[in-house]
Amino acid sequence: MFVVLFVVAVINFIIFQVLPFTVLGIDPKTWFVPAGGTRSDVYLDKIRQEVIHNLGLDLPLQERFFQYIYAMFTFNFGYNVGGALDGPVADTILRFAPYTILLLGASTVASFIISIYLGIFSAHKRGKTFDKVSLITLLFFYAMPSFWIGSLLLLFFAFGLKWSPPNAESYFSGLTGLDFVYALLKAFLLPFFSLTLISVGGFYLIMRSSAIDIITEDYILMARAKGLKTRKILFKHVQKNSILPILTVFAISLGFVLSGAIITETIFGWPGLGYWSFVAIDTLDFPFEQAFFFIISLMVLVANFIADILYGIVDPRVRTSW
Amino acid sequence: MPKRKQSSLKTLLKNKIGMTGLGIIIFFSLLAIFAPYITWNDPNTTFVANPWAVPEWATVFPPYQGLPPNLELTSSNIATWNNQIASHSLVTTSIGTDQIPNSLVSISRYSSDQVSDKYLEINASLPATIFPQSVVILNSSTTFNYNYKPPYNFYFGVFVFPVKVVNVTDFYFQFMLKNPSGKVYKLTNYLIMATSPQETISYNNGLSLNKWDAVALNTILPDVNVAALGPSGAGIPNTGLIYLNETGQYTFTLQLVAVTSFNPGFLSVKISNPYFFVLGRAYGLMGTDFEGKDLWSQFVYGSRISMEVGILAGVLSVLLGAFLGLFAGFFEGILSEVTMRITDIILVIPFLPLAIVFVTVITQNGFLAQSIYFWIIILFAVLSWPGVTRVIRSQVLSLKQRGYIEAARVLGARNMYILRRHLLPNVMGLVYANLALSVPGFILTEAALDFLFPGVSETPTWGRMLSMAYEHAASATYYGYGWWWFIFPGIAIVILSLSFVMLGYALDEIFNPRLRGR
Numbered sequence: 001m002f003v004v005l006f007v008v009a010v011i012n013f014i015i016f017q018v019l020p021f022t023v024l025g026i027d028p029k030t031w032f033v034p035a036g037g038t039r040s041d042v043y044l045d046k047i048r049q050e051v052i053h054n055l056g057l058d059l060p061l062q063e064r065f066f067q068y069i070y071a072m073f074t075f076n077f078g079y080n081v082g083g084a085l086d087g088p089v090a091d092t093i094l095r096f097a098p099y100t101i102l103l104l105g106a107s108t109v110a111s112f113i114i115s116i117y118l119g120i121f122s123a124h125k126r127g128k129t130f131d132k133v134s135l136i137t138l139l140f141f142y143a144m145p146s147f148w149i150g151s152l153l154l155l156f157f158a159f160g161l162k163w164s165p166p167n168a169e170s171y172f173s174g175l176t177g178l179d180f181v182y183a184l185l186k187a188f189l190l191p192f193f194s195l196t197l198i199s200v201g202g203f204y205l206i207m208r209s210s211a212i213d214i215i216t217e218d219y220i221l222m223a224r225a226k227g228l229k230t231r232k233i234l235f236k237h238v239q240k241n242s243i244l245p246i247l248t249v250f251a252i253s254l255g256f257v258l259s260g261a262i263i264t265e266t267i268f269g270w271p272g273l274g275y276w277s278f279v280a281i282d283t284l285d286f287p288f289e290q291a292f293f294f295i296i297s298l299m300v301l302v303a304n305f306i307a308d309i310l311y312g313i314v315d316p317r318v319r320t321s322w
Numbered sequence: 323m324p325k326r327k328q329s330s331l332k333t334l335l336k337n338k339i340g341m342t343g344l345g346i347i348i349f350f351s352l353l354a355i356f357a358p359y360i361t362w363n364d365p366n367t368t369f370v371a372n373p374w375a376v377p378e379w380a381t382v383f384p385p386y387q388g389l390p391p392n393l394e395l396t397s398s399n400i401a402t403w404n405n406q407i408a409s410h411s412l413v414t415t416s417i418g419t420d421q422i423p424n425s426l427v428s429i430s431r432y433s434s435d436q437v438s439d440k441y442l443e444i445n446a447s448l449p450a451t452i453f454p455q456s457v458v459i460l461n462s463s464t465t466f467n468y469n470y471k472p473p474y475n476f477y478f479g480v481f482v483f484p485v486k487v488v489n490v491t492d493f494y495f496q497f498m499l500k501n502p503s504g505k506v507y508k509l510t511n512y513l514i515m516a517t518s519p520q521e522t523i524s525y526n527n528g529l530s531l532n533k534w535d536a537v538a539l540n541t542i543l544p545d546v547n548v549a550a551l552g553p554s555g556a557g558i559p560n561t562g563l564i565y566l567n568e569t570g571q572y573t574f575t576l577q578l579v580a581v582t583s584f585n586p587g588f589l590s591v592k593i594s595n596p597y598f599f600v601l602g603r604a605y606g607l608m609g610t611d612f613e614g615k616d617l618w619s620q621f622v623y624g625s626r627i628s629m630e631v632g633i634l635a636g637v638l639s640v641l642l643g644a645f646l647g648l649f650a651g652f653f654e655g656i657l658s659e660v661t662m663r664i665t666d667i668i669l670v671i672p673f674l675p676l677a678i679v680f681v682t683v684i685t686q687n688g689f690l691a692q693s694i695y696f697w698i699i700i701l702f703a704v705l706s707w708p709g710v711t712r713v714i715r716s717q718v719l720s721l722k723q724r725g726y727i728e729a730a731r732v733l734g735a736r737n738m739y740i741l742r743r744h745l746l747p748n749v750m751g752l753v754y755a756n757l758a759l760s761v762p763g764f765i766l767t768e769a770a771l772d773f774l775f776p777g778v779s780e781t782p783t784w785g786r787m788l789s790m791a792y793e794h795a796a797s798a799t800y801y802g803y804g805w806w807w808f809i810f811p812g813i814a815i816v817i818l819s820l821s822f823v824m825l826g827y828a829l830d831e832i833f834n835p836r837l838r839g840r
Contacts, residue, residue, distance in 0.1 A: 007667045015676070020683050143819040145766050145785075147773040148812035151792040155803050159795060166796060258672060263770055267792070277675065278774065281682045289679055296672045 001301055008297040009072045013065060016290045021057065051081050055287065077291035084283045085276065089291045093273065100272030103188070104261055107195035108250070115200050116243065119207025120234050123215050123242075126208075135208070142201025150194045150267035157190055164190045167269035191268040195261065206249050211242040244314060247307050258296055330751065333832045340828025343758075346821035350814070354626040361619035362606070365782040369542070369614040371605030372474045374801040378604045385802075390470035392602035394431075396574055397464065398595045399438040406461040412447040413459055422481060422534060422594060429536045431477055431599045441483070441594035448580055448587035454491045455582045456512075459589070462596065463575040472567040473600045474560035478509065479538040480576055480596040484531050489587035494524035495537050496577040502570030509565075510539060512579070534594075541565075566600070574598050609806040611787075612794045620782040621810055627772075627783040628818060631699055632765040638703035640757045643710025648749065650711060651718025652741060662715070665708030673705055674767060681771055685778050694778050698771065702764050710756050714749055721748055751833020758826030762819035769815050784811035 055078060056064040071078065077089035085092050118138070122131040141149070158166040165171035168187035175183050214220065215238055223233050262274035269275065273292060280288040334340050353360070363370045371392050380386045397403065400417075407413045419439045427434050446459045478497055487493070497509040510523060529535050541561040566572070576596050580589050601614070608617035650658035680701050685691040721727065721744075730740055772778075772785025776793070779786075791807035798804045 003663075004667050004670055008670060011667075011671065015679060015683070020686065139820065139823075140816060143762060143766075143816045143823065145769050145773070145788075145812065145815050147770055147785075147792070148788060148808075148815065151788065151795070152808060152812070154792075155795055155805070155808060159799070159803050258675070262674060262678070263774070266774070278678065281678060284682070284686075293672070293675060293679075296675060297670050300670050300672070 001305070004301060005298060006069075009069055009294060012072070012290050012293050013068050015293075016286045017057075017064065017068065018061070020284075020286070051079065054078055072290075072294055077294075078287040080280070080288050081283075081285055084279045084285060085288060089287050092276070092288065093291060093295065096271060096273050096276050099270060100258075100261060100265070100274060103191055103195060103265070103270060103272055104258070106188075107192050107199065110192070110196045111200040111203055112246070112250075114196070115203035115207050116239065116246070118200075119204050120211050120238055120242070122204075122208045123211030123238070124230070124234055126212060126215075134204075138201045138204045140201075141197050142205065144198070144201075146194070146198045146263045147267060149197050150191075150264050153190050153194050154267060169269045169271040169275075173271075187268070187270070191264050191270045194268070195264050198264070203246055203249070206245050207242065210245045211238055214238050214242045240314070244311065247310050247314065250303075250307065258299075330832055334828060337828040337832065339824045340832075343821040343824030343826075343828065346817055347825065350625050350629060350818050350821075353622050354629045357622045357626060361616070361622050363616040363619045365615065365620040365623045366780065367615060369601065370616045371610045371614055372601040372603050373610060373612050373614040374798065374804060375601075375603050375605035375610040375614070376802075377607055377609040377806050378602075379607070380609070380806065381604045386604065388469075388471045389603040390468075390473045390600050391604050393468075393470075393473075393600040394436065394597065395466040395468065395572075395600060396596060396598045397438075398432055398436055398597060399440050400442045400462070400594055400596060401440045403462045403464045403596065405442060406463075407444075408458050408461065414445050415460070416443050417441070418443055418592070420483070420534075420592070420594070426481055426534060426536045429538045430479060430481070430595060430597050432595065432597065438595055441481075441592045443485070443590070443592045444578060446580065446589045448490060448582050448589060450584055450586045451582045452584060456579050457582060458496075458577050458579050459493075460578040460593075461575060462577075462593075463573055464596075465571055465573050466598070467571055468566055468600075469569045471603070472564075473562040473603055475541045475562050475601045476566070477538070477540040477599040477601065478574070478597060479536055481534055481536050481594045482529060483534045483592040483594070484525060484529055485590040485592060487525060487531065487589055489583050489585040490525070490589050491581040491583045492524050492526045493578065493580040493589060493591070496579055497539070498575040498577070499565055500573040500575070501565070502568045502572065507565055562600070608810050611790060611807055612798070612804070617787070617807060617810070620787055621784070621814065623782045624784040624787060624811065625814065625818075627695060627781055628765050628768065628815070631695055631702070631768040632761040632818075632822070635699045635702035635706075635764040635768075636757050636761040638699065639706045639760060640710050640753055642703060643707035643756070644714050644749065644753045646707065647711040647714025648718055648741065648745065651715040652722065652737070652745065658715075661711065665711050668705060668708045671705065674770060676705065677701060677767060677771055678774060681775055681778060685775070691778060695768075695781075698768060702767065706760060706763070710753075710760070713756060714752060717749055717752055718745055721745055751829065755826050755829040755833060758822050758829055761822040761826075765815060765819050765822075784815050787811040 052058055056067045059067065075090065077093070080086055080089055080092060118134055122134050125131045154166060157163045165183075165187050168191065171187045172180055172183035220233060220237060223237055224230075258274065261272065262278055264270070265272045265275035266278045277289060277292045280292075334344075376386050376389065378391060381389050405415060407415060418441055420441050421439060422437050424434065427437050430437075442460075442462075444460050448457060480495060482495070484493075494512050495510070496512065498506055499509055500506045512524065523537050523539070529537075578591065578593070580587070606616055606618045608621055611617055611620070646661050650661045677698070681694070681698070684694060684697050690697060727740060727744055730744060735743075769783070769785035769788070772783045773789040773792070776786045776789040788808065788811050791804055791811075795803045795808070
């Protein structure tokens with residue numbers, strides 16, 4: 001795991017340090033406009049020099065590399081540049097992460113629950129109308145680009161019906177207390193709904209196929225022959241066994257879920273990490289981006305690890321083979 | 323071999339889902355290939371109709387009923403107009419024919435086959451006056467019926483060829499519109515038009531001797547609006563709503579006016595192809611965008627990039643993945659071990675964020691930014707071969723254990739021979755299936771990148787269309803938020819992606835029943 005993380009850090013280094021400055025020839029001196037861009041040139045130059053020094057851009061490549069790796073693994077991400085964000089990168093990430101965690105967590109739980117129940121029901125009624133309708137609908141959602149779902153929802157509910165604000169951030173920024181919570185929830189609904197729709201399709205397809213596999217097993221027939229109620233069969237025997245693949249897939253797809261979050265957050269102006277990473281890349285805020293990247297990769301790795309453990313808990317057979 | 327191939331092709335032909343997918347793919351391929359022949363406008367031409375025009379078929383629905391399409395309301399043949407000579411001066415007219423230069427045709431919004439080669443030649447002797455005096459020489463008018471809701475904008479004008487101008491202070495054109503209830507609107511005003519830097523309307527302001535020129539006016543440029551409506555009308559958008567707000571018979575009049583000087587003057591002018599053109603509020607199959615660009619044409623040309631990026635990236639990544647998978651499965655050693663570790667790492671890297679960063683970094687360099695889609699294809703291929711490698715490798719590992727491979731080996735077959743004759747044919751089905759299944763991801767990601775970075779290229783794509791639609795939706799309250807702009811590119815992305823998924827599943831079913839599990 002550490003090896004993988006190390007390689008990710010190396011790739012990061014190549015993307016954010018070697019590629020722009022060495023290969024493409026971006027001049028570090030004119031690379032970004034610091035915050036407070038209206039001040040005098042001398043002042044700007046001083047800030048630029050400071051940032052260049054902090055990032056080690058004045059060092060030879062190999063020295064910069066070691067400095068970089070050391071900084072990454074001690075979570076010392078440096079300072080934001082570019083003017084969209086200010087202050088230490090670690091602070092900004094900690095500030096915006098809760099929004100992303102709230103959004104991703106809620107929508108993941110929701111899409112999990114929906115896809116599990118729908119998947120099992122579809123498998124149970126496979127070939128019937130219910131199965132066909134839900135399969136086609138969810139396949140459609142599965143193939144829908146996240147930005148299209150997002151903008152359609154925005155069109156209908158924010159612009160058309162005015163149920164929800166078109167830009168989340170400006171809607172609840174500056175509010176405090178209960179007002180803030182209320183505004184947050186109101187702005188939360190659309191991105192939540194949109195992200196849930198995006199991820200439910202994929203989970204559902206896997207859930208359905210694994211549930212079909214289980215339902216056709218002999219022990220389900222046996223349970224039915226025993227006279228067990230259908231509900232009990234579905235939610236005791238089938239659910240427990242067919243939930244396994246979805247866990248692994250979730251761990252693998254966490255990176256993709258985060259990607260979906262970038263677009264969704266950008267569309268709705270939800271001020272999470274995805275939104276800010278998109279804003280930051282516009283101003284070439286490489287320190288923020290490399291930290292964001294590193295953290296995503298770390299999270300995917302951790303999620304893989306957790307999925308392995310969860311697998312053991314849900315499926316005792318795996319534990320014995322450890 | 324050939325026999326087996328044929329039988330799998332037959333199974334595919336019988337597979338309904340696979341054939342539906344294939345049909346849709348072929349449909350979009352045809353769109354992409356024949357794009358220039360099935361569109362009527364360049365995708366970047368502005369004002370092919372009024373901005374925010376709805377699709378023409380939408381006019382069957384009540385809120386859009388009666389919206390005007392693009393309308394050429396008057397005849398281009400000047401001979402069919404009612405040409406009246408002013409009685410008080412010595413004027414003669416005659417009809418002739420001449421070739422109109424092509425460059426004028428696009429200005430007038432006539433298509434080249436609509437342009438008439440008939441012209442009207444006017445020869446007028448003007449009296450000498452102490453003070454310059456405007457004299458109407460010619461009064462050409464025509465009538466038309468207008469039975470739609472009012473348009474937002476219209477174009478009007480005439481082609482003119484000054485032959486001889488002697489002792490004339492200036493001459494110019496005046497346009498008037500009389501609505502069914504008898505009210506006459508003066509569409510132009512000499513005082514403003516003669517000094518306008520944008521419009522050519524008078525001899526002193528841009529017309530040159532012995533050359534066909536166009537006097538071209540429209541209600542989109544503000545000086546026409548203000549001139550026509552007078553001080554009270556300043557700032558009114560969509561003047562068409564005022565001028566053409568009734569249904570019935572309108573009279574459109576074009577006047578040639580000369581300004582006399584203190585010597586007896588002589589004026590000889592040819593005029594041709596007068597026009598009055600209403601910019602449609604309903605246009606084409608998919609309407610227009612906020613600049614009046616044809617969305618159907620953008621849609622058709624957009625299919626090119628989607629197909630190109632999707633298929634090329636798919637082919638590249640699957641080729642690379644299949645090649646590495648074959649070798650990593652067949653030759654077990656350090657190299658194949660390294661390959662598999664690389665797949666582990668690449669699978670951890672988040673795809674879209676990396677692509678976003680990549681596009682940003684690439685566009686910092688003007689030279690690389692020109693071939694942005696080439697780099698996107700390369701990036702997609704590099705980032706997505708590992709999945710294919712894993713599937714192919716597991717297939718090869720299982721095939722290797724089969725008896726017939728052992729038998730071939732015992733018979734003295736070399737590694738390359740076994741690879742080529744025994745393994746490759748058995749893996750090909752999986753390769754096709756993977757190809758079809760990997761394409762939708764690329765199409766979606768490419769569209770997402772275009773959505774996020776609409777500015778990196780001028781090429782119309784579905785992602786870029788959606789991006790522009792999203793950007794302008796907030797300001798389009800009046801136009802139903804431009805729903806027609808949102809719906810079609812999105813549906814196309816979904817359908818095209820789904821068709822590849824369908825084809826992929828069908829191929830998967832045919833070639834390989836039980837190897838897709840991770």
